[in-house]
Amino acid sequence: MKSMTVVVVGGGVVGFSTAVCIAEALPYCSVTLIADRFTPDTTSDVAAGILICSPFPDIPLEQQQRWFKETIDHLLPIAQSEQASEAGVFLSSGWQIHKELPADKVPFWSAFVLGFRIMTDRELKRFPDHKFGQAFTTVKCECSNYLPWMEKRFRKAGGQVVKQKVNDLQELSSQGYDVIVNCSGLGAKSLVGDSQVYPVRGQVLKVQAPWLQHFIRDGEGQSYIYPGMHSVTVGGTRQVDDWRLEVDPEDSQDILERCSSLEPSLSRARVLGVSVGLRPSRKNVRVEREMVLLGSRQVPVVHNYGHGGWGVTLSWGTALEALGLVRKCLHEVRPRARL
Numbered sequence: 001m002k003s004m005t006v007v008v009v010g011g012g013v014v015g016f017s018t019a020v021c022i023a024e025a026l027p028y029c030s031v032t033l034i035a036d037r038f039t040p041d042t043t044s045d046v047a048a049g050i051l052i053c054s055p056f057p058d059i060p061l062e063q064q065q066r067w068f069k070e071t072i073d074h075l076l077p078i079a080q081s082e083q084a085s086e087a088g089v090f091l092s093s094g095w096q097i098h099k100e101l102p103a104d105k106v107p108f109w110s111a112f113v114l115g116f117r118i119m120t121d122r123e124l125k126r127f128p129d130h131k132f133g134q135a136f137t138t139v140k141c142e143c144s145n146y147l148p149w150m151e152k153r154f155r156k157a158g159g160q161v162v163k164q165k166v167n168d169l170q171e172l173s174s175q176g177y178d179v180i181v182n183c184s185g186l187g188a189k190s191l192v193g194d195s196q197v198y199p200v201r202g203q204v205l206k207v208q209a210p211w212l213q214h215f216i217r218d219g220e221g222q223s224y225i226y227p228g229m230h231s232v233t234v235g236g237t238r239q240v241d242d243w244r245l246e247v248d249p250e251d252s253q254d255i256l257e258r259c260s261s262l263e264p265s266l267s268r269a270r271v272l273g274v275s276v277g278l279r280p281s282r283k284n285v286r287v288e289r290e291m292v293l294l295g296s297r298q299v300p301v302v303h304n305y306g307h308g309g310w311g312v313t314l315s316w317g318t319a320l321e322a323l324g325l326v327r328k329c330l331h332e333v334r335p336r337a338r339l
């Protein structure tokens, strides 16, 4: 008998990771995931899905290191298992190159990727405009495969999935859920009235270039080339407060020029498609709980949104953090429950 009920709003990589974490760890809970968009129509589907990130300014670095480590430690065994291709998770090796010496020659996540090292002068020769580089192997998690795989895993753990827009948290409170978990990404702007969330538009192309085996990421990710399972993702753009979801042909042209200057053979690659996503950006990702008065009830709400360009990278780590907060809420709602 499931004695408690949790609802997770959000069908992207953050929502499914959080829902799976809760459903698998708390078998006494009935977990429902509600979203108005699912794969292939989420921002997560547009992500290249490479595990790399920059730090949020006001969150302790140790906590961000833990989120990165927990995510890569969760994905590495999947990448090395027979489930890898169904889940869309695999290892990816390559280079992050810089025209100027970066502030952090060794990024905060360097110990968690595999084989991190500074590039040699010999390796840098093929990038004559760049004077410094880092070589490593990380994980690439392609959400168009990963999300359906996670949904299966969620249903196997007893989870239920509902396609519906939530206009107000009050709607969920009146359905009697014990805890509400908000993984609505950019949707949090209207769902919980968070004016700190804003879009950072990203456009990427998928091209056919099976000869490319290594990723190349320029500087802080202005331009990148990520070989994937079926195609190579080339990008990108970072247009702040730009809500346009339609493809901009000038952006495509600019991306192809920038990426071809890093890898000249790309000018011969066939373009298979172009997509646009709006990163759910926020100065600091929000992973916290609060009590919200909904009608006559004080309802515990756990927030997990605002991952910007790093939602895949931090997905499992922040989901585990949210799980810890859900546990605390449930203890307060039903102190004697076996959790």
Ligand SMILES: Cc1cc2nc3c(=O)[nH]c(=O)nc-3n(C[C@H](O)[C@H](O)[C@H](O)COP(=O)(O)OP(=O)(O)OC[C@H]3O[C@@H](n4cnc5c(N)ncnc54)[C@H](O)[C@@H]3O)c2cc1C
Pocket (backbone or CB within 6 Å): 009, 010, 011, 012, 013, 014, 015, 034, 035, 036, 037, 038, 042, 043, 044, 045, 046, 047, 048, 049, 050, 051, 052, 164, 165, 166, 167, 183, 184, 185, 186, 187, 188, 191, 201, 202, 203, 204, 235, 236, 276, 277, 278, 279, 280, 305, 306, 307, 308, 309, 310, 311, 312, 313, 314
């Ligand atoms: C071009 C591009 C490249 C990227 N590359 C990478 C990368 O290589 N690595 C990386 O880590 N990240 C990358 N990102 C960032 C990544 O895509 C995001 O951080 C991540 O997808 C955020 O996941 P999410 O689940 O929070 O949001 P989303 O995927 O946007 O999901 C939000 C969900 O909430 C639902 N929702 C919202 N409001 C409501 C509501 N009111 N009612 C019901 N449902 C609601 C939506 O329907 C959706 O299901 C990239 C992004 C872009 C645009």
Ligand SMILES: O=C([O-])CC(=O)C(=O)O
Pocket (backbone or CB within 6 Å): 048, 050, 052, 202, 217, 220, 221, 224, 235, 236, 279, 308, 309, 310
């Ligand atoms: O920066 C990258 O390499 C890819 C990414 O996360 C993004 O475009 O948001």
